[in-house]
Amino acid sequence: MASKYIALPHGVSEQTFDAAISAFRGVLGESNVLVSAEQLAPYIKTMMPVPDSDHAPSAALMATTVEQIQKIVGICNKYKVPVWPISTGKNLGYGSAAPAERGQVVLDLKRMNRILEVDKELAYALVEPGVTYKQLYDHIAERKLGLWLSMPAPSAIAGPVGNTLDRGVGYTPYGEHFLFACGMEVVLANGEVLRTGMGSMPGSNTWQVFKWGYGPYLDGIFTQSNYGIVTKFGFWLMPAPPVFKPFVIQYQDEEDIVEIVETIRPLRINGIIPNAVVIAHALYEAPTKARRSDYVTGSGSISDEAVRKITNDHNLGIWNVYAALYGTQEQVDVNWNIVRQAFGKSGKAKILTEKESAGDPAFAYRAALMRGDMTLKEFSLYNWRGGGGSMWFAPVSQARGGETLKQMSLTKEILARHGLDYSGEFIVGMRDMHHVVDVLYDKTNPKQVKAAYECFDELVSTFSAQGYGIYRVNTAFMDKVADTYGPVQRKINKTLKKALDPNGILAPGKSGIRL
Amino acid sequence: MRKTAPGAGAIGFMLVIVIAIAAATMTKAAFAAPPAPNGGFVWKDGPEVYTKVCGYCHEQGVGPVIRGRALPPVYIRNVVRNGSRAMPSFRIAEIDDESLTKLAEYISAN
Numbered sequence: 054m055a056s057k058y059i060a061l062p063h064g065v066s067e068q069t070f071d072a073a074i075s076a077f078r079g080v081l082g083e084s085n086v087l088v089s090a091e092q093l094a095p096y097i098k099t100m101m102p103v104p105d106s107d108h109a110p111s112a113a114l115m116a117t118t119v120e121q122i123q124k125i126v127g128i129c130n131k132y133k134v135p136v137w138p139i140s141t142g143k144n145l146g147y148g149s150a151a152p153a154e155r156g157q158v159v160l161d162l163k164r165m166n167r168i169l170e171v172d173k174e175l176a177y178a179l180v181e182p183g184v185t186y187k188q189l190y191d192h193i194a195e196r197k198l199g200l201w202l203s204m205p206a207p208s209a210i211a212g213p214v215g216n217t218l219d220r221g222v223g224y225t226p227y228g229e230h231f232l233f234a235c236g237m238e239v240v241l242a243n244g245e246v247l248r249t250g251m252g253s254m255p256g257s258n259t260w261q262v263f264k265w266g267y268g269p270y271l272d273g274i275f276t277q278s279n280y281g282i283v284t285k286f287g288f289w290l291m292p293a294p295p296v297f298k299p300f301v302i303q304y305q306d307e308e309d310i311v312e313i314v315e316t317i318r319p320l321r322i323n324g325i326i327p328n329a330v331v332i333a334h335a336l337y338e339a340p341t342k343a344r345r346s347d348y349v350t351g352s353g354s355i356s357d358e359a360v361r362k363i364t365n366d367h368n369l370g371i372w373n374v375y376a377a378l379y380g381t382q383e384q385v386d387v388n389w390n391i392v393r394q395a396f397g398k399s400g401k402a403k404i405l406t407e408k409e410s411a412g413d414p415a416f417a418y419r420a421a422l423m424r425g426d427m428t429l430k431e432f433s434l435y436n437w438r439g440g441g442g443s444m445w446f447a448p449v450s451q452a453r454g455g456e457t458l459k460q461m462s463l464t465k466e467i468l469a470r471h472g473l474d475y476s477g478e479f480i481v482g483m484r485d486m487h488h489v490v491d492v493l494y495d496k497t498n499p500k501q502v503k504a505a506y507e508c509f510d511e512l513v514s515t516f517s518a519q520g521y522g523i524y525r526v527n528t529a530f531m532d533k534v535a536d537t538y539g540p541v542q543r544k545i546n547k548t549l550k551k552a553l554d555p556n557g558i559l560a561p562g563k564s565g566i567r568l
Numbered sequence: 569m570r571k572t573a574p575g576a577g578a579i580g581f582m583l584v585i586v587i588a589i590a591a592a593t594m595t596k597a598a599f600a601a602p603p604a605p606n607g608g609f610v611w612k613d614g615p616e617v618y619t620k621v622c623g624y625c626h627e628q629g630v631g632p633v634i635r636g637r638a639l640p641p642v643y644i645r646n647v648v649r650n651g652s653r654a655m656p657s658f659r660i661a662e663i664d665d666e667s668l669t670k671l672a673e674y675i676s677a678n
C-alpha cells in the first residue's frame with residue numbers, strides 16, 4: 054500500500070482525503086495537521102486487547118480556537134470525513150487518545166488550553182478543553198484562591214473537560230464530576246455555537262452558577278456522546294475546608310464488604326462522610342507496595358492465600374475503605390465520633406488515621422486524591438503484571454451490601470477463569486457504587502491478550518444478563534455495551550444523531566452511536 | 569446570531585453561510601467575550617516538563633529512575649512519543665517537539 058496515510062476514513066478515497074487535508078492545512082497551518090506515522094505514533098498506543106491498527110487515526114488536527122473548529126466541521130461535512138474530538142486525551146484504559154474506528158481524524162484540543170475564569174467567591178472555573186488539572190491546580194495555588202479540585206487518579210496529566218464529558222469520577226465531596234458541571238459551549242456539526250443553560254442569553258452572568266437554564270436541560274446529551282464538540286466548560290470548585298481528616302478502615306475478609314457497605318450507606322446519604330469513598334480490594338492497593346512476581350509463579354490468577362500473605366506483609370486489609378471528613382474542627386470532631394461508633398460496632402474494623410499511616414504509600418496517594426492534590430501513584434497498577442494492558446470494567450451497583458458482594462464474587466470468578474486477578478474497588482456515590490475493576494494483562498503476551506478480550510466480553514455479557522449495567526467502556530466494546538441497554542435507547546440516540554449531525558461526522562461509534 | 573436553525577437537509581449549503589457568519593460575529597459580538605482570557609499554556613523549559621509530568625511517576629517509584637543514567641536523548645524522545653508497555657505516550661499537542669528536545673537533554677545530562 055503506497056498511501057501517504059497510515060489509515061483512511063471509512064469510505065473516503067485517498068484523493069478526497071488529500072483535498073480534506075489541504076483544506077485543514079488552510080485553516081490550521083501545515084504544522085498543526087499531523088499525518089506521518091511518526092507524528093501519529095502517540096495516538097496509536099492503547100491498552101486494549103485488540104490490534105492498535107484497528108484504532109489508528111488517519112490524521113490529527115491541533116486546533117486552538119472556536120472559529121477553527123467551526124471551519125473544520127465545515128470541511129468534514131463537505132468531504133464526509135469523521136473527526137474524533139479529545140481534550141487532554143488521557144482516556145487510559147478506555148481507549149486513550151485513539152479514535153473509536155480506524156481512519157477517523159483526531160481533533161486534538163490539548164493546545165486550546167486557556168483558563169478563562171476562576172471565581173474565588175462563587176467558587177467556579179471556566180476552562181477550555183486542553184487545560185489539565187495540574188495547570189488549573191498551579192493557577193489556583195499561585196493566586197492563593199483557596200479552592201480545591203476534584204480529579205480522577207491520572208490527575209496531573211488528565212483534565213476536567215475530557216473527564217467530565219466521559220462522566221468520570223474523583224474522590225472529594227465533588228467526586229461525581231458531572232453533578233458539578235455548570236455550563237458548556239459546544240460547536241455543533243452544522244458549525245453553530247451553542248452555549249448551554251444560562252449561557253444562551255446574551256449578557257447573562259449566571260452561566261456558571263445555575264445549571265438548568267430555561268427549557269430542556271441539554272448538557273447531558275453532550276456527555277458520552279457525539280452530538281457536539283465542547284469548547285468551553287464551566288464547573289464548581291470546593292472551597293478549601295479548614296480541617297481535612299483522611300482515614301482508612303481495614304477489614305480482613307472479602308465477605309466483610311456487606312458490613313462495610315451497610316455501615317457506609319447511611320453515613321454517606323446523610324452527609325456525615327461527604328466524599329466519594331473508595332472501598333479498595335487488597336489487589337488494587339498492593340501494587341504501590343509489592344510485586345506480583347514475588348507472590349505468584351506460573352500462569353493463572355493469584356490465589357487467596359497469596360493475597361492474604363500480601364495483606365500481612367504490607368499492612369493492608371482485604372478491603373481498605375478510604376474516606377475523609379471536611380469542615381471546621383468542631384464539625385470534624387462530631388462526625389469522627391459518629392464514624393468511629395458506626396464502624397466500631399462489630400469489632401472487625403481497624404481504623405487508621407494519618408498518624409498511624411504515616412509513610413504508607415497507599416494511604417498517602419489516597420489522601421492526596423481525597424483533597425484534590427496531584428499524584429500519579431495509582432499507575433503502580435500497571436507494574437502488577439507489566440506489559441501495559443488494561444481495560445476498566447465498570448458496572449454500576451446499588452449501595453447495598455449483598456449486591457456488592459455478589460458483583461465482586463462474580464467478577465472475581467470470571468477473571469480467575471481467564472487467569473486474571475481481581476484488582477477492584479467500589480467508588481461510593483450516595484445510593485450507587487461505581488464498581489471499577491482494572492482488567493490487567495500483559496499486552497506483549499498474545500495469550501494474555503486473547504484471554505483479556507474473552508474475559509471482558511464474558512464480563513459484559515454475564516453482568517448485563519443479570520441486569521447490571523456498565524457506566525462507561527473502552528472503544529473496543531462500545532457497541533456491545535450499547536446493546537445491553539436495549540433497542541429503544543439505541544434508536545433514540547440515533548434519531549438525535551440524525552437530527553444534529555446528518556452527515557455523521559462527529560465521533561461515529563462513540564457509545565455505539567452512529568448513523 | 570438569532571437566525572433560524574438550518575433544516576437537516578439544507579445543512580450542506582447552509583454551512584458556508586453559517587461558518588462565515590459564525591466566524592465573523594458569533595463568538596465575538598453576540599456573546600460577551602469571556603472575562604480576561606489568559607494566554608494558552610506553553611512549557612518554559614525541560615525541568616518544568618520533568619517536574620510537572622514525568623516526575624510524578626519517575627520520582628515516585630511508578631516508573632524507573634531515568635535521571636542520572638545518561639540515557640541517550642533520542643531514546644528518551646522515542647519512549648515519550650511511542651510509549652512503552654506500562655508507560656503512556658505523550659503527543660506533540662501535550663509536549664511540543666522543541667520542549668521534548670530540551671526535556672530529553674535535561675534528563676540525559678542530570
Ligand SMILES: Cc1cc2nc3c(=O)[nH]c(=O)nc-3n(C[C@H](O)[C@H](O)[C@H](O)COP(=O)(O)OP(=O)(O)OC[C@H]3O[C@@H](n4cnc5c(N)ncnc54)[C@H](O)[C@@H]3O)c2cc1C
Nearest residue numbers: 139140141142143144145205206211212215216221222283
Ligand atoms: C491508573 C488510572 C486511574 C484512573 N482513574 C480514574 C478515576 O479515578 N476516575 C476516572 O473517571 N477515570 C480514571 N481513569 C480513566 C481516565 O484516565 C480518566 O478518566 C481521564 O480523566 C480521561 O482522560 P482525559 O481527562 O484526558 O479526557 P479525554 O481523553 O480528553 O476525553 C475523554 C473522552 O471524552 C470525549 N471528549 C473529550 N473532549 C471532548 C470535547 N471537547 N467534545 C466532545 N467530546 C469530547 C471523547 O470521547 C474522549 O475520548 C484512570 C486511568 C488510569 C490509567
